[in-house]
Amino acid sequence: TAQPPPPHFVLVPLPAHGHLIPMVDLARLLASRGARASLVATPLNATRLRDGGVDDQALLEIVELSYSPADYGLPPDCQNADKITDNAQLLPFFLALRELAAPFDAYVRALAPRPSCIISDWFNSWTAGVASSLAIPRLFFHGPSCFFSLCDLKATTHGLHERIAAADDREQHAVPGMPVSVKVSKGRVPGFFISPGCKELREEAMAAMRASDGVVVNTFLDLEDKFVACYEEALGKPVWTLGPFCLHRRDAEGMASRGGDKPGVSESAITAWLDEQVPDSVVYVSFGSVARKLPKQLFEIGHGLEDSGKPFLWVVKESELASSEAREWVEALEARTAGRGLVVRGWAPQLAVLSHRAVGGFVTHCGWNSMLESIAHGVPVVTWPHFSDQFLNEQLAVDVLGVGLPVGATTPVMILDDDAAVPVLREDIARAVSALMDGGEKAEVRRRKAKEYGAKARRAMEKGGDSYEKLQQLIETFIYGGGNVR
Ligand code: UDP
Numbered sequence: 001t002a003q004p005p006p007p008h009f010v011l012v013p014l015p016a017h018g019h020l021i022p023m024v025d026l027a028r029l030l031a032s033r034g035a036r037a038s039l040v041a042t043p044l045n046a047t048r049l050r051d052g053g054v055d056d057q058a059l060l061e062i063v064e065l066s067y068s069p070a071d072y073g074l075p076p077d078c079q080n081a082d083k084i085t086d087n088a089q090l091l092p093f094f095l096a097l098r099e100l101a102a103p104f105d106a107y108v109r110a111l112a113p114r115p116s117c118i119i120s121d122w123f124n125s126w127t128a129g130v131a132s133s134l135a136i137p138r139l140f141f142h143g144p145s146c147f148f149s150l151c152d153l154k155a156t157t158h159g160l161h162e163r164i165a166a167a168d169d170r171e172q173h174a175v176p177g178m179p180v181s182v183k184v185s186k187g188r189v190p191g192f193f194i195s196p197g198c199k200e201l202r203e204e205a206m207a208a209m210r211a212s213d214g215v216v217v218n219t220f221l222d223l224e225d226k227f228v229a230c231y232e233e234a235l236g237k238p239v240w241t242l243g244p245f246c247l248h249r250r251d252a253e254g255m256a257s258r259g260g261d262k263p264g265v266s267e268s269a270i271t272a273w274l275d276e277q278v279p280d281s282v283v284y285v286s287f288g289s290v291a292r293k294l295p296k297q298l299f300e301i302g303h304g305l306e307d308s309g310k311p312f313l314w315v316v317k318e319s320e321l322a323s324s325e326a327r328e329w330v331e332a333l334e335a336r337t338a339g340r341g342l343v344v345r346g347w348a349p350q351l352a353v354l355s356h357r358a359v360g361g362f363v364t365h366c367g368w369n370s371m372l373e374s375i376a377h378g379v380p381v382v383t384w385p386h387f388s389d390q391f392l393n394e395q396l397a398v399d400v401l402g403v404g405l406p407v408g409a410t411t412p413v414m415i416l417d418d419d420a421a422v423p424v425l426r427e428d429i430a431r432a433v434s435a436l437m438d439g440g441e442k443a444e445v446r447r448r449k450a451k452e453y454g455a456k457a458r459r460a461m462e463k464g465g466d467s468y469e470k471l472q473q474l475i476e477t478f479i480y481g482g483g484n485v486r
Helices: 016-032 043-051 085-111 125-133 147-158 160-166 201-212 221-235 267-275 293-310 324-336 350-354 368-376 390-400 426-437 441-461 466-479
Strands: 008-012 036-041 060-064 117-121 136-143 215-218 240-241 282-286 312-315 341-345 358-364 382-384 404-406
Touching: 008 016, 008 324, 008 358, 016 036, 016 060, 016 117, 016 136, 016 201, 016 368, 016 466, 036 043, 036 350, 043 060, 043 201, 043 404, 060 221, 060 404, 085 125, 125 136, 147 160, 147 215, 147 221, 160 341, 160 404, 215 221, 221 240, 221 466, 240 466, 267 312, 267 341, 267 350, 282 350, 282 426, 293 312, 293 324, 312 426, 324 341, 350 358, 368 390, 368 441, 382 390, 382 426, 390 404, 404 426, 426 441, 441 466
Parallel strands: 008 036, 008 117, 036 060, 117 136, 136 215, 215 240, 282 312, 282 358, 312 341, 358 382, 382 404
Antiparallel strands: none
16 A cells, blocks of 8 residues: 655744744654654745755755835844844834735645645644634644743733733732742733833734644653643643654754854853863853843843852853944953953753753743743743743742742833843842852752753654654654544
């Protein structure tokens, strides 16, 4: 009997590193297991991915689709979230993305045979139209933790967003129906689409989610079991926990393929520096691909790291070093801390760093990828959430998993305005870094728990492990077409 053709998955990430990177990993995971995977990318991201050799596997193809940023008042190269230069561009960016619906429709309609399944980012609700008109199964991919996604769903179901919008800033609101106690306040409310003008986008995304055939989450069952079960029940759809995807990624392909900026220090130089350090002694400091700091906040971080007395590897974005004041200050810090500190300008090979035995702590903005990459490599964290899902990821790391220590950030920030206050001071950083890295009892417990979760993460991704076997089930579900996943 003839073999059925491999199932064909079309993946549609949000153009933002934190969403693109896990989707690329998922596409490659699917391809490595015999499925055909196509990944939709803007021209900018397609070039970045090709430069990084991400399309080198026979079954992974990049589909280039474009929109016109200038029509929405965005910088012409704004084809990925890292090109957003101020907070006011956020809503136009999401509106511009809807322009991808028409070329996406045309691409899908021209495919023969039809794809077996579309996996589309939660934000890309515009993929729902063509999927439903051609009866193609559609899963949505949720970039954040299951804990966050469940909070967001419960908050929506109970009208919490509206109540919080009408309340004052500090008022705490319990999220009903959670398996653990969760409190949120304005600014730390779940979800992105809470600012004025975003309500419609949020409603569209929620409707597209409700009409989908299930959800893929980059997590693993042992990490979030109680939330996975509750989420599945609340959604009434399968929740496919297939991660952590980063354990499938090879370090060497981590950098060029994903970053916009070129690293100021090569991966081999970083590894050579880490090789010289004592195991578990170095604290890695990075705030993801979007958050951007003013010089006055950089100075606080630098002083805090210096005062902590610990070896550190700190990633500073090129865009944060635009002023000569900032550049000179960082150079002076490097001179003062030579041997003990390494400042990486631009894009750092984060996975290579986190998987190095010298790294024993991570000061993170709590982006879900960073958090999961840290946990998967057994590294405890200092949590400094900036925006969106990050405050809830902090609660998960600190209160539920016991792998995190809060720096004490209470104010949301994304791309700081010039007159914005600095929310975290040098003493906060020095205190948290010292407490994370010093070998006290609490620090040991955090480290032990992180290492236990790391071991469980590796088991989940090996043959026979939960995430590995679920991916197999997912592929098999779509082999014979139809793909009835309910
Ligand atoms: N990343 C990296 N090098 C950097 C900055 C970020 O490799 O210098 C990667 C990081 O490993 C993660 C992603 O970019 O996979 C950032 O995603 P996350 O969800 O942590 O944060 P976001 O960028 O969405 O705020």
